[in-house]
Amino acid sequence: MTTFPNLFRPFKIGSLTIKNRMVMSPMETHLCDKEGFVTEEIIAYYKERALGGVGYITIENTTVEPAGRVNDGMLCIHDDKFIPGLKKLTDSIHSAGGKLVLQLSHAGREALPYFTGLEPVAPSPIPSPLTKHVPKELTIDQIESIVRKFAEGAERAVKAGFDGVEIHMAHGYLVNQFFSPESNTRIDMYGGDTVRRSRFAREIVESIRRQVPGDYPIICRISADEYTETGLKLEESKEIARILEQAGASAIHVSACNYASAFYNIPCYYLEEGCFVHLAEGIKPVVQIPVLTVGRIVNPAMAENILKENKADLIVLGRVLIADPHFPNKVKEGRIEDIRTCLSCNRCIESISDKKLVCTVNPSIGKEGASYGEKTTQPKRILIVGGGPAGLSAAHLLSARGHTVTLWEKESQLGGSLRYASMAPGKEPVRKFIDYLIHQVKKANISILLEKEATEASVKQFAADVVILAHGAHNVPVEIDGIKGNGVLHVKKAFATVHSLGKNIAIVGGGPEGCELADFLASQGKKVTLIEMRRVLGLELVAHPRYHVCERLKKLGAHLHVNTKVTEVGHDYIIIRRRREADQKLDGFDNIVTPILHQPNPALATPLQALAPEVYTIGDALGGRTALEAITEGTEIGMKI
Ligand SMILES: Cc1cc2nc3c(=O)[nH]c(=O)nc-3n(C[C@H](O)[C@H](O)[C@H](O)COP(=O)(O)OP(=O)(O)OC[C@H]3O[C@@H](n4cnc5c(N)ncnc54)[C@H](O)[C@@H]3O)c2cc1C
Ligand SMILES: Cc1cc2nc3c(=O)[nH]c(=O)nc-3n(C[C@H](O)[C@H](O)[C@H](O)COP(=O)(O)O)c2cc1C
Ligand code: SF4
Known part of the structure; x- marks a missing residue:
């Protein structure tokens, strides 16, 4: 008996019977080929998600005409030649027990002429908020x-x-551009009041309804609030939903935003879980057809409540199914702690701007067919040094494959540098992900020794067949005059000793770690001064969280200096220099935090090379990067040995 009865109650949209209330959101993967044909990779990707138990899959953004293609990573259906590939995809999903709906799309002014070689089109010649390109106004014939x-x-x-x-x-996208008073200033029958701006959408639904079997599902995905000053708001979207229902729509999928508010569209960890549910709740009472809700619904209990409280009929899951395709089955089986947590970090959406989809926590994207669990025929005694994401990812896989695994961690807790990452505001998902990794190693038959520091002597004495060095980066303080002997802290230490810090803190270095530390301290009421020598703060952060952390820092009143170099650090002061300006002394600080460089860490690797038959170095020990590389390399080594 599941604890989520509503979530597992079957449902119907027209002729589509759905085994539970979970729907996979349409999400571009760039796993098709450059011409927009289905590939074996994309089939394997979706099949894995079908096997994971989701009610139905919405296959990504597929263009109905070449000019509507955003880029060359988008599937196409504008010609019969695409049907055989798409048929292979549907056959594969059906054979895995899944159901699938195709998202038909036209990007209008958001199509990139750089890829399409075609002029972008739109209801009105109003530039794209992203590319600033002015589209060509569509004629009635073209519409x-x-x-x-x-x-x-x-x-x-x-x-x-x-x-x-x-x-x-x-x-x-194009239909949204017609709905929105912001992008549609036409004075003909396709522009003006809500009814006229909805005419294009209505005609699309009506003409599809004429072409497909009577009860064939036509689901309309709308942005019920564009999250811009002059764009669509919920009240007007209610009228739009009613128009779509009358035209023959089978369900309304309620999303939000446009390209001008893209930082909210795929809500990163700074935005509330379920942040668009109120929009579906607003649409629900005004239509008779089912309503779908989406937007950072990551917690099954929240999903269950949305259904129980009748705020929506179906729960649409996006990134949680990129991170863990088996989320639905794990929820059904009550294996919540086995769910590989999506960090809401948005590395995925950033990745598809120019390449195939990647996910920070799921290294198997695009390799779904490969086996991760094949038993070894040559079991080995393996020592893993370091209990960060790299070491933990390798450990449970190697153990599952039949090796005898021992893991040494010099600290009293597992998680490595990600423990600091999880302390910053909004980054609770990182904590949950660490718990997931720890749960996996604890379930496995692995000998874990905490507060056990690997040294040349201890590793030699252990005499493993294989040593995996996952001991993280070598943290080197940056060179600044006065940095030695003045009691300055580095970022990790500042996170770890926050309770002993004073009220007034200077942070040198506004990279990702400096920004998150500043946010962490400012949120606790401390006065924070953040100095960055580059033009922007948080340069290496993914764009969405970068936007939000900068906004947060401004709101929290942090003193932010960019294009500013710190030339000297004292006990309670720093000297800063801006181009062409005289040096300035900022003082009165209780603490000064300086950045660390995360360099390759050969301290153990070099002497150990000869001490075991096989020695591998993975993760930040090869040089500071991110959890994505650490988890990927941990997983790869876990499959290789
Ligand atoms: C503040 C901060 C925020 C971050 N935020 C993000 C983020 O949001 N997203 C992201 O993707 N990445 C983030 N990172 C980077 C990410 O944490 C690292 O890239 C990742 O943790 C590297 O994993 P790893 O396992 O290779 O090394 P680590 O996580 O550093 O783990 C190494 C482990 O080895 C142990 N160890 C070291 N020497 C020995 C020894 N001799 N014997 C035994 N054990 C030893 C250490 O104690 C540590 O637990 C952040 C890093 C920091 C510092
Ligand atoms: C990698 C990626 C690709 C996306 N591609 C599409 C798409 O093709 N069509 C679409 O309507 N939405 C797309 N979206 C938005 C998602 O469908 C969804 O609305 C969004 O991720 C919020 O849901 P979530 O919080 O459950 O992830 C994409 C999102 C991501 C992360
Ligand atoms: S990249 Fe980040 S946000 Fe995207 S699915 Fe993976 S963990 Fe979630």
């Missing part, structure tokens, strides 16, 4: 042609075996 393209796309989707279609009417 009618695009309406037909959507209908033809839907017809092909039926032929290819999809169980339904979703029309992308959200996120600032």
